[in-house]
Amino acid sequence: MKRDLVIIGGGPAGLAAAIEAKKNGIDDILILERDKRLGGILQQCIHNGFGLHIFKEQLTGPEYAQRFIDEVERLGIEYKLDTMVLHLSENKHITALNPKDGIIEIDAKAVILAMGCRERTRGALNIPGSRPAGVFTAGAAQRFVNMEGYMVGKKVVILGSGDIGLIMARRMTLEGAEVKMVVELMPYSNGLKRNIVQCLEDFDIPLLFNHTVIKIHGRERVEGVTIAAVDENRRPIEGTEQYVECDTLLLSVGLIPENELSREANIKINPVTSGAYVNELMETSVDGIFACGNVVHVHDLVDYVTEESYLAGYGAAKYIKGEYFKDETGFNTKAGFGIRYVVPNRINPKNVKDRVNFYMRVNDVYHNVDLVVKDGDRIVYKARRNHVSPGEMENVKLSKEVLEKVEGSELVFALEEVAK
């Protein structure tokens, strides 16, 4: 079949992108979602705290998702559930599969990638020890507890202080499990400050920075883990080993954008974010294939995913309608001192509607710094940050007018120490 716009993924990113594309005049849209319902990972995030930026209120994950699902229904946007995309080619041919239609072949004018991310596993960390039952990624455990109604363990150690791990510390505690500790390799958390307070401190769950799990014990089921302190090179310090009895180890050690399809379509991937390089309209390196949400870079707030995805939907609509400037005008963005990455990576100001929201993460904890954006030596933007941390995404909004004035080939985002 032929379609104007196919959106791969019906989570928060895909839903927002679809809505915005529709509002910008694209009627022939198809969302392909691999789960049995729309909403993506939000459906298992039954805690609140979603929507503070977009709706100015506190919603649960399913509530947040439902607002977009309702809108998709209201706008009459077509979707297929239980549908897995198996292949995507550079010329936007999609092969998908579901139990109802079997194999589906689609030629799309434009594609939006919104596949989200997956969790890093034990294998990726190469934690030594035995391989018993009872080692879960935090998200898999969350699915069991929140979606299936089953507990995954009684005495729990959590490795990594990512947001899902923090949320699960509270959730497991409320369900009667004993969460013994959260151990974090780094000297800071990759989770949101508010989650550390509300999920750990409020329940007296210790958070050990500069520690890691060095061995898993137990033949059939986890019986314990050995933890140890690490030095500044993140290597375990001999003599600090400590055995902790537990039947469950939850891993919250990072998320990886799911870009298998993107790679198949020869889309250029940024090794820093593990997501596609994108431009001002969230288009990837492949003509007519856009991307948004956690498949581009891992966000900590869904609100930002929504905002970014509106932009991708707008971009795809412009592309399909032929209202998209494909010339070489513009400049690249660059991560300077203290910044790990910036999204988007290239800007053609002609395509910018009103402004661009640049998202970035810092590479360490810094206090009292200026976040500075420079066009050559010219300062384009400067703002004080009292505290920045890799766990909290930073963003800088620059207007179309400002972007049009950039003369150099690069716009550099960097931290600068505040002169005393």
Added chain:
Amino acid sequence: MYDVAVIGAGIVGTSIARELSRYDLSVVVIEKSSDIANGSTKANSGIVHAGYDAKEGTLKAKFNVLGSEMYEGICKELDVPYKRNGSLVLAFNDDDLRHIEILYKRGLTNGVRELEIIDKNKVLSLEPNIQDDVVGALYAKTGAIVSPFELAIALAENANQNGVEFMLSTEVIKVYKEKDVFIIETSKGVVQSRYLVNAAGLFADDINDMLGGERFRIIPRRGEYCLFDKAVGGIVTRTIFQTPTNKGKGILVSPTVHGNLFVGPNAVEMDRKDDVSTTKEGLDEVLRGGSRSVKGLNPRDIITSFTGIRATPDTGDFVINIPTKNAVNAAGIESPGLTASVAIAPYVVSLLEEQGLRLIKKENFIATRQNTKLFINMSEDEKKEVLSKNPMYGRIICRCEHITEGDIVSAIRRPLGARSVDGVKRRVRAGMGRCQGGFCMPRVVEILARELNIPLTEVKKSDEGSFILTGKTK
């Protein structure tokens, strides 16, 4: 009363069981684990060795070369992935060169075909990612790779099709003889048989003791492995060995039949037979060793690591003998045991025959077995046909390996089908991919519970005790 009882359902026990199933005999296989191939067979290199390693005149040499020649045929009959990818033994200095010369000659004596010593340029033209300081290699074109646990499962299924019974989760506690009958006391009651085969792997020495055979010991030797993502599965296409030392064959780098890459094993003697944990030191050693041979191994591409335990006999060679009348030991079958096992099986059966077991060929022996054809491996027409009959093939459960619900259900419903999450994984690869079951494990648990008609809390990862869920939420 069975004609023959086989203790152990690893690659050796299942090979023997399948061989016995050719004849009009009642045969039972007794296995302490909940699944086939759950010991050394599930965690080894999966190499079909050409046969230049083992010393001339040993049982290892004899059965290695015989086995290597039989492998392709058996894998074809049983629909098991097998790939003759060839192997290289690398030399990095003059000592190594002298050593591969010895291996070359030994190979010729052992009867290995298509052996060749090649120079640096040829090595690098065959395998561009070999380290540049290589000086030459022994090239064995008959070297091959196989999935060891899939082969053992296939052998067991085929034996089962031909009437062999399997008692899983059944531990042998005691064996003795009353008159001419073996009384086998197990965790699930007493089994009696006229003949007995000891293929108990790591525990074969204990069974031999019970039978009163000439004493030998099995010394467990750990081997640790790292498995890499398919994205780097093509770093080498052949199996890359280093020049062996007295400690073993060194660290291998090899593709797997499914397109991953593995590095390992090291060799560490242990005092326990049941400790399959990995160690930091071991994994570091394995990675260092692999990088000695091959460029471009990045720990970031590792998707899992594991330990296998070799059943090393203290005799230096396979122990294939008669511990007591009407019994046969097939013990100490360490490397090249996977290769040798298919040739050991007919030999063991001939030893039983020599002791009086009457072998009458079954007229209706089924020689072939068809594996679950994974949806992903089907042709377009096959896909359409299977989808029209069974919509479960339209639902992907394992996203990494593209394994459908239909594939998983079929693995559960097969003879001797999967009963655990690991059982599903080993039969149809769900959870074998880069996310290692992160997404699909909960779905696989649901499907197992539904198909086996048990509560979710009773679904296990592997053996008894490996429960996944502890109860309902509040």
